[in-house]
Amino acid sequence: MEQPNLSFIKELSGDDSEFEASILDIIKIEFPQEVELFKHNFQLENYDEAASNVHKIKHKIGLLGMQEGTTTATEFELALRNGNIELRDVFLEIIDKIDVYLSE
Amino acid sequence: MKSLSIILVDDDRIERLKFKKVCQKFHSSTNIVEAIDGEDALEHLNSSAVFDLIISDLNMPRMNGFEFLTALRSSPKFFAIPVVIMSSSSFKNDIQRCFAMGISNYLTKPLKYADYTITVTSLLNDWHKIKIQVSKPFKSTNFN
Numbered sequence: 001m002e003q004p005n006l007s008f009i010k011e012l013s014g015d016d017s018e019f020e021a022s023i024l025d026i027i028k029i030e031f032p033q034e035v036e037l038f039k040h041n042f043q044l045e046n047y048d049e050a051a052s053n054v055h056k057i058k059h060k061i062g063l064l065g066m067q068e069g070t071t072t073a074t075e076f077e078l079a080l081r082n083g084n085i086e087l088r089d090v091f092l093e094i095i096d097k098i099d100v101y102l103s104e
Numbered sequence: 105m106k107s108l109s110i111i112l113v114d115d116d117r118i119e120r121l122k123f124k125k126v127c128q129k130f131h132s133s134t135n136i137v138e139a140i141d142g143e144d145a146l147e148h149l150n151s152s153a154v155f156d157l158i159i160s161d162l163n164m165p166r167m168n169g170f171e172f173l174t175a176l177r178s179s180p181k182f183f184a185i186p187v188v189i190m191s192s193s194s195f196k197n198d199i200q201r202c203f204a205m206g207i208s209n210y211l212t213k214p215l216k217y218a219d220y221t222i223t224v225t226s227l228l229n230d231w232h233k234i235k236i237q238v239s240k241p242f243k244s245t246n247f248n
Contacts, residue, residue, distance in 0.1 A: 011217035012125055019125060026118050055163050058192060059116055067216075078195065 004064040004101040023063070028102055031060050035095055042088070051080035054091070061094060064101070069094040107133040108231055109153070113145040113160035113172065114138075114190075119213075123159075123190075126221055131228040141165055142172025149182055157231055162191045162198060173205040183241040186234045188227060208234045 006020075013020035038053035058073035072094060076087040108131075114120050120138050127134045137153065139145035141164040149155065158176070162169030169189060176182045186208040191198070194212045202210050211227065214220045 008217050012122060014129070016125075019121070023118055023121065026121075030117075052163060055192070056116065059119060062192075062213075063118060074192075074194070 002066050002068045004066055004098050007065045008063055009065075027060050027063065031057070031098065031102060034060070035099075042085075047080045047083055047085070051077045054080060057095070061098065064098060066094065066098075069097075107135055108157065108228065109135045109137075109155050110157050110159055111137045111139055111145055111148055111155045113140075113142065113158065113164070113169075115140050115161065115164040119161065122220070123224060126224045127228065130221065130225045134228060142167030142169065142175065145172060146175060149185075155185060157234065158185055158187045159190050159227075160187060162189060162193055162202070170201065170205070173202065173207065177206055178241055180241050186231075188234070190223075 006024075009020055009023050013023070034053055034056050038050055038057060041047075041050040041053055054073055054077040058070055058077065061073055062070040072087065072090055076091045079085070079087055112120060112123055114123075124136055124138075127136060137148055137155070139148050142160075143166050145158070145160070146167075160169050160172060164172075167175070169191070173187065176185065176187065183206075187206075188209045188211060189202050189207050190211045190213060192213045193199075199210050209227075211223055214223055
C-alpha cells in the first residue's frame with residue numbers, strides 16, 4: 001500500500017535542506033486548512049467547491065510522492081464536479097495517511 | 105542574448121517555489137515575476153515591465169485562468185504575449201477551452217520529479233519557438 005514519502009521533495013531540493021524544510025513547513029500549515037475546507041464544502045453538498053479543494057489537496061498528495069493517491073484525487077475531483085461522491089472514503093483514507101505522516 | 109522574462113501565475117506557493125527551483129538549477133538566467141492569480145498578474149503586466157512569456161495555472165481564486173485569458177486576449181496591449189498553461193488538470197474540456205482562447209501550449213504537471221524537470225526545462229529552452237496564436241485582440245468574448 002502506497003505511503004507518503006519525501007522522495008519528490010528531496011529530488012527537488014537536491015542538497016538544499018533549507019528549501020526542503022520550507023516546502024514541508026508550507027505543507028504542514030496548508031494541508032490541514034485545505035482538508036478542513038474540503039470537509040466543510042462536502043458536508044454542505046457544495047460539490048463544485050469541494051472539487052476545487054480536492055484540486056489543491058492533490059498537489060500536496062503528489063508532492064508527498066503518492067502517485068496512486070494523486071490519480072484517485074484526480075478521479076474524485078472530476079466525479080465531484082458531476083455530483084458523484086462514491087470516491088469519498090478512498091480519498092479520506094489517503095488524507096488520513098498524510099495526516100498521520102505529517103504528525104510524526 | 106536577452107534573458108527570458110516570465111510572469112508565473114499560480115496561487116499555490118509550493119508550485120511557484122517548485123518552478124523557481126527547477127529554473128534556478130537548469131535555467132538560472134530566467135527572470136521570474138510571481139503572481140498569485142489573474143488579477144495580480146494583470147497588475148504586474150500593467151506595470152512598466154515587459155514579459156516574453158506568461159505561464160499560468162487555471163484553478164485560482166479571484167480571477168481564474170480562463171478569466172485571465174479572456175482579459176489578456178481582449179487587451180490590445182497584452183493579447184500577443186504567448187501564454188502557456190501549466191496545470192494539473194488533464195480534463196479534455198479544460199484543454200480544448202484553453203486552446204480555443206489562443207494559448208500556445210498546455211502542459212500537464214507531471215508527477216515524477218524527472219518528468220517535471222524535463223517539462224520545465226524543455227519549455228524554457230524552446231520558448232523562442234513558441235508561436236503566438238492570436239493575431240488580434242478578441243472582441244467581447246464571454247467564455248463563462
